[in-house]
Amino acid sequence: MTARRIALTVNGARHEAETPVRQHLAxxxxxxxxxxxxxxxxxxxxxxxxxxxxxxxxxRACLILxxxxxxxxxxxxEGLAPDNGPLHPLQAAFCANHGLQCGFCTPGMxxxxxxxxxxxxxxxxxxxxxxxxxxxxxxxxxxxxxxxTMEAARALREARA
Amino acid sequence: MKPAPFxxxxxxxxAEALSLLAELAPEEGRVIAxxxxxxxxxxxxxxxxxxxxxxxxxxxxxxxxxxxxxxxxGPLVRHAAxxxxxxxxxxxxxxxxxxxxxxxxxxxxxxxxxxxxxxADPASEWCLLAATLGARFHVRSxxxxxxxxxxxxxGGFMTTALAPDEILVELRLPVLSDAAHTGxxxxxxRAGDFAQAAALAVLELREGVIAAPRLGLGAVEDRPxxxxxxxxLLAGRAPSEALFREAAxxxxxxxxxxDEDPYRLDLAETVIRRALSAAAGMPxx
Numbered sequence: 001m002t003a004r005r006i007a008l009t010v011n012g013a014r015h016e017a018e019t020p021v022r023q024h025l026a027x028x029x030x031x032x033x034x035x036x037x038x039x040x041x042x043x044x045x046x047x048x049x050x051x052x053x054x055x056x057x058x059x060r061a062c063l064i065l066x067x068x069x070x071x072x073x074x075x076x077x078e079g080l081a082p083d084n085g086p087l088h089p090l091q092a093a094f095c096a097n098h099g100l101q102c103g104f105c106t107p108g109m110x111x112x113x114x115x116x117x118x119x120x121x122x123x124x125x126x127x128x129x130x131x132x133x134x135x136x137x138x139x140x141x142x143x144x145x146x147x148x149t150m151e152a153a154r155a156l157r158e159a160r161a
Numbered sequence: 162m163k164p165a166p167f168x169x170x171x172x173x174x175x176a177e178a179l180s181l182l183a184e185l186a187p188e189e190g191r192v193i194a195x196x197x198x199x200x201x202x203x204x205x206x207x208x209x210x211x212x213x214x215x216x217x218x219x220x221x222x223x224x225x226x227x228x229x230x231x232x233x234x235g236p237l238v239r240h241a242a243x244x245x246x247x248x249x250x251x252x253x254x255x256x257x258x259x260x261x262x263x264x265x266x267x268x269x270x271x272x273x274x275x276x277x278x279x280x281a282d283p284a285s286e287w288c289l290l291a292a293t294l295g296a297r298f299h300v301r302s303x304x305x306x307x308x309x310x311x312x313x314x315x316g317g318f319m320t321t322a323l324a325p326d327e328i329l330v331e332l333r334l335p336v337l338s339d340a341a342h343t344g345x346x347x348x349x350x351r352a353g354d355f356a357q358a359a360a361l362a363v364l365e366l367r368e369g370v371i372a373a374p375r376l377g378l379g380a381v382e383d384r385p386x387x388x389x390x391x392x393x394l395l396a397g398r399a400p401s402e403a404l405f406r407e408a409a410x411x412x413x414x415x416x417x418x419x420d421e422d423p424y425r426l427d428l429a430e431t432v433i434r435r436a437l438s439a440a441a442g443m444p445x446x
Contacts, residue, residue, distance in 0.1 A: 002168060021169035021213075024200070043163060044201035051267050057241075058267040063200045067169055068217060112267060133352035134265025 006070040010035065011079030019066040026050040028066035029076055037077040037107050041136070048135035051108035052076050058115040077107035080114060089155040090114060090148070099148035101140040108135050109145060117153055121160075125150060164203035171215045175301070178219050178328065183303040185212040186325035192216055194236055197264070197272035198280045216328070227336060231297075234332040236276070240269040240287075251337040258345050259286045259361075265353045275329045278314070281321045283419065284355040284380035286347065288315065291332065292385040293361045293377025298322075299331040306330075315384040318419070340365045344439030346432045347380075356380040358428035360436035364395070371395045376408070376437070381418050381429045388412040391433070400441035402434075409433040 007016045010033060017032050024043075029035045029052070041047035043062045050061040053075035080088040090110050093099065100106045109132060116123070116131040123131070128149045129142065137145060170185070172178040182190060190212035193199055202208035216222055216236060224235040225247055232248045240263050245253035263269055263277075263286050277287045278298070290296075291311050298309040300323055309322050316322055323329060337343070347359035358381050364374040374395040379385035391408040398404050409430040418425050434446045 002166060022164045022166060044204050045197060057270040059271045060267050063197055130352060131266060134267060
């Protein structure tokens with residue numbers, strides 16, 4: 001009972017692996033599955049770098065045990081765009097607007113914003129700032145991240161129209 | 162991997178969960194629901210449970226319904242689910258406002274309402290709401306079910322009337338009348354931070370005067386509570402900035418804050434005045 005075998009879907013692919021029960025989902029994704037796009041900053045739910053989508057909802061991967069993802073579907077930053085395909089509109093807009101510098105916070109920003117733009121396709125800048133208030137960036141600055149998000153929102157709306 | 166070792170149990174039924182907890186509570190076994198407070202506490206090793214009873218797979222624990230004048234909230238209802246979609250009218254609108262103050266979006270999708278209540282952080286928004294509205298707490302163990310009233314549930318800093326083998330199986334919030342006006346104001350330094358002071362006011366206005374006032378304060382004392390002396394002063398009087406200032410001064414005199422910082426008492430007065438003004442439809446002082 002201190003380790004368990006779990007099965008879950010990550011970025012559309014089925015995975016089965018053993019995990020210590022005290023291992024959180026972010027360490028499982030990084031260490032066990034080798035998906036190092038999910039970053040770990042504070043490991044107590046404050047910095048937002050480890051945010052992933054669990055059944056489509058943004059959650060902190062450091063605040064969920066890997067065993068709790070049994071049978072669930074996880075999307076990490078690696079799963080936002082298809083392999084060798086075009087970038088997700090958010091990723092493209094981050095590139096075009098200097099939305100990242102060191103890139104540490106970026107995976108959490110992207111996953112949080114991917115869910116946010118699904119619920120709020122036409123947000124105000126203020127709403128974007130509130131949406132990423134749980135994601136700490138210490139280098140790029142939020143202005144360019146907000147500008148990138150507004151551009152991605154426009155692109156997603158146009159793609160849908 | 163930062164938490165101390167523990168054994169993990171994932172029951173699928175309430176009966177199984179209660180029986181596991183009865184067996185494991187004497188050995189430092191604990192319930193985990195959303196885990197948004199417990200997992201960080203374990204990562205910092207402030208909490209070191211020997212067993213976790215994970216209730217996330219318990220059938221029926223995500224129930225959320227309005228029945229007989231109560232909003233009934235099961236143990237797996239996440240913060241994000243409690244809003245106008247759960248109950249129409251003044252209560253739904255109030256829940257929507259309060260929910261927006263709880264941490265950040267990725268915490269609200271996972272953390273649970275009942276978990277916050279059982280955790281009983283004095284700065285918790287749901288604890289303030291439950292104390293102010295007069296919520297009822299339905300708790301169950303193998304020994305049976307009991308109902309705890311809001312004024313008996315919170316016992317102090319992160320302390321409740323729950324016994325170690327009991328699960329909070331339902332929170333009941335009274336549905337507010339359509340005539341109810343509500344005002345909530347919280348002060349924190351950054352969006353999503355713990356409140357440094359928060360106040361909730363619920364009142365009706367009948368022929369220009371305040372009726373049935375309820376006023377609660379959180380994050381200042383070791384537990385949230387109603388401010389009964391201020392409520393008595395408000396009843397039957399016409400809302401005005403001067404009256405709300407008087408109510409805040411009266412409330413302040415009776416407070417026992419968690420720290421010696423006089424700033425916190427100033428904040429308490431301010432959030433009380435702002436919550437009352439919002440409820441009365443007046444501009445924020």
